[in-house]
Amino acid sequence: MSTELSRNERIKEASGYLRGTLAEGLSEVATGAITEDDQQLVKFHGMYLQDDRDLRPERTRKKLEKAFAFMIRLRMPGGVCTPDQWLRLDRIARDYANRTLRITTRQTFQYHGVIKSNLKATMQAIDAALLDTLAACGDVNRNVLAATNPHQSRAHRAAHALAKEISDYLLPKTPAYREIWLDGEKIAGGEEEVVEPIYGRTYLPRKFKIVVAVPPSNEVDVFAQDLGFIAILDAAGEIAGYNVTVGGGMGMTHGEPETFPRTADVMGFCAPEDAVKVAEAVVSVQRDWGDRANRKHARLKYTIEDRGLAAFLAEVERRLGKPLGAPRPFAFDGNGDRYGWTDGEDGLRHLTLFIENGRLRDIPGGPSLLTGMRRIAEVHKGEFRLTANQNVIIANVAPGDAPAIEALVRQHGLAMNASGLRRNAMACVALPTCGLALAESERYLPSLVAALEENLARHGLAEDDIVIRMTGCPNGCARPYLAEIGLVGKGPGRYNLYLGGAFDGSRMSKLYAEDVGHDDIVAALDPLFAAYAWRREPGERFSAFLIRDGRVAATTNGPDFHRNTGPLASRAAE
Template sequence: MTGEQLEHPMADDELSRNEHIKDASNFLRGTLAEGLQDEITGAITEDDQQLVKFHGMYLQDDRDLRPERTRKKMEKAFAFMIRVRIPGGVVTPPQWLALDQVARDYSNHTMRLTTRQTVQLHGIIKSNLKPTLQAIDHVVLNTIAACGDVNRNVMCNPNPYQSHAHAAAQDLAKAVSDHLLPATPAYREIWLDGEKIAGGEQEVEEPIYGKTYLPRKFKIVVAVPPSNDVDVFAHDLGFIAILDDKGEVTGWNVTVGGGMGMTHGEPDTYPRTADVMGYCATKDAVAVAEAVVTVQRDWGDRKSRKHARLKYTIEDRGLDNFRAEVERRAGVLLGPAKPFQFTSMGDRYGWSEGDNGRAHLTLYVQAGRVQDRPGAMQMTALRKIAETHDGDFRITPNQNLIIANVPVERQKEIHWLCQEAGLLAPWSGLRRNSMACVALPTCGLALAESERYLPDLLTALDERLAVHGLSADDIVIRMTGCPNGCARPYLAEIGLVGKGPGRYNLYLGAAFDGSRLSKLYAEDVDHAGIVATLDPIFKAYADTREKGERFGDFTIRAGLVAKTGNGRDFHANVKPHAKPVAAE
């Protein structure tokens, strides 16, 4: 592999502002070290707010407090969200305990399991950033490249009941993650008081990323059929395990060009499901991953950040051209894609058998928020388990948690602790298959509530589902507070995307296995409108569905939404209805 780089195909004055910030950053240093010393403000400079993302954090403020602080002429209630880099979502009990301690010492006394299989810590003030990152580093974790225009946390199927296949997926996720880490020592210098390299930037090289890194964020996942829990088609690059008759991995199908984000009212932006580009052997997978990243580095749009993801590069350049360039750079000829089948995108809750008499317990964590509440002391329960557990903890891409490799003698105790903390799977099939982004009050992009609102909506929808005898049916529902799609709503059978305070766009028709995008059904609906719109559809589904038919497939067969393809036709080939079609 070579670090060949092409010049940007546009003049400097055409590049986006972020490109200039990265170019002048001295390999992601900027003025972050100086900004930490400024006690006058809880914020950092505007340019550093972009650079700090590469270090795994976002500057946010509590939007609930904005009006009062504005009236009092006070600075916004600034704090940082920190995202840990955990390839494959696997942490040891000591690592879990360290994150729990950080959450209680420096954060808002909660841990949030994310849709990218890692942990976010919210509410960390600027003066506590270095102690927080040093505590995380002490247990051999870090936050570098968890955000920013780089390859982010690599996800993989976490279910250890498929032991051999999972081990191969975990190994690949870790190998790709390590290989694509930024090389700059800026993270260690600034946050961990590491020794600076003499001579500064002249001795720093980024053999994969170059001085200005990628045009936009980049996301990689590893899937193990029949479970598509990582939503492989939602990401820039994916590897799908191809298994032999014994369940061993023989190689990987490679997918490219997925992505969820879009902007309301801008048809040139759209979600897109990935294409299957070909097949590679395990020994070639890391080389293929690097080649995909470097082609996007050189071909991606650095003028418009809204057009800078790999999905647009492939739409513009064509899959055949992209594949040929990847093969040239990797020195690998991809084979034809091999057959595979996904049957679901959710988690397998409860106990599953493992090896050597051990078992694994998959827990339900509502919207990924681990916290102590009256009657549901979740952080306390998991802390007690971690203090004596000799297995590991595995975060799922659906914001849930697996306590893995539990010996027989501890299973009853752990089950009881989790039951008392409200961590066992709920009775509602809709709730079991729900996800939500954080949104308000901390996300600066949120147009509407998500995490704080979805539980109430689920309660209202569960009442209607019970009337129609659908309480136990697994239906995937996801909500985001804005159209950027962090909870991947466009791949949910019911997707709700924030449009404004208390109002959402409703999407229907995605596939239960995560292979097909949803379609716009109703625009700008409030709580009452969502329930009133979905209720007759639930009734029609209960009354007229075919044997084994999933809810998303039914909405297409019933003519409620069109069966769209991919990419640019997301907006063009929809059939939005102002009112629901009544059941016959």
């Protein structure tokens, strides 16, 4: 392995704890962009420089600069949002972004279309809402996910509290964020005064993702994460401790079999009071052991593949100062959301709404989702919870307030009557804004689902829950490799089709058909739907049937992911 540091490591080291020349770049009015080095540093501040790829050809012909704008992502541990915060964020979307709010797969919001001249005003408005974007992107611990509704039970409340505690504990300490975006006073002595006790000057080798799950629901997809805490409950329903999982991750690169998605290993068990220190120990081992020469090999999953789980556990325990216990039994029953009304232990009610691909916007002549949620926020006395499946929970509704909420939901088209496939669908943004997208995702998946719904209805499967996920590139932001049906962009209008991921998110899928378009996808799935309808066993999920029926081989973890058995994959990546 090369000892030469990657370019990003040099940028971080020379950045003055994430300052770079961002402040100077904001005042440069001749361009809507920032320097190439600053494009890497600004990720740590929670944003990416993008451009509208739909406009590229026309602007190129006119010899104009690309239509640059920024995507800004918030840090919201566990997806908590008060009504006042919702109203403020809605106002930002209408004043500075593209008049949409997008719920991400990490329980937070992101804005699209914020031009450089509006960046500081946007960031200051976010700060006024008592929120921030620090560490929402970049080579640090990102937004920490938690079991969706902390008011469902005492265990859920404890899980959310842990997610927030971990998020705060692992937050970068640099004052660069406040200096650059909020006009904070630079500390005496400048960058040399900064101490990052956990991260150091070069932070982590790559991004790092943490979640807290409460069985039987795995809506946070714990096996897709670098680090996970699975709550183990005692007889009284209290959290006795957490199983600790490590080494999950979704990203890969087409044609490079040394890159692969991986499900996490269950490493051990810890007491509740040790969880934050376990998180610090795991992060610090990855900081010191992770690959800083090759960014495609820099995630924790590769560290564990290279070093072995036993060696990694031993080092975590050494830094923790105590051994982890043996993992305890647990079981998940799915990784989707529970839609509709549910009741909490405290007598309050919670309404989970389906938001297709997480995009809140007003459609002329159609649903007015952004306006509808704004109207609800104006009267709601509880809280909002964003889910890892891109949906929203109107939480803590007093029973007497439920009819008014229901009326607003119906009035603004928020009560979508979705099929079993659609309500379990998830897509990344992809085109036109993501610079990595090879194919459509958010804009295409609804129409693909509509075509598949016709066949499912013909086979009597319209209401069956089947998980389908799509990404415009192989980086896996919508976690497609854990879906029962996964589609990963290969090129314009072309996708790799993966099948067999477990309904509860515990098993990886398998490449079934490579480089296929819309008609091929529909044609490949229709006979599988037919067979499932006729020959499934009671309670058997679609993916489990495909494996039992010999249509798809069960995937083992790690590099074996690329060993395809799909009958339609003539050019499978070996």
